[in-house]
Amino acid sequence: MTGTKIALSIEEAADYTGIGRNTLRNLVEWGKLPVLKVGRKILSVC
Numbered sequence: 001m002t003g004t005k006i007a008l009s010i011e012e013a014a015d016y017t018g019i020g021r022n023t024l025r026n027l028v029e030w031g032k033l034p035v036l037k038v039g040r041k042i043l044s045v046c
Contacts, residue, residue, distance in 0.1 A: 007036055007043035 010028070014021045024044070027033045034045040 007045050010042060010044065013044040 008016060010021055010024050013019075014024055017024075024033070028035050028042060028044070036043045036045060
């Protein structure tokens with residue numbers, strides 16, 4: 001098994017893409033990004 005992630009936290013996705021955290025949260029809220037919700041944690045799907 002490799003160390004490849006299938007999902008990133010909002011903070012990790014913001015660092016990876018260079019998009020601001022608030023912008024990413026808005027995209028999630030508007031349904032423009034596929035996400036996994038695990039409890040209160042939101043993970044952006046790669």
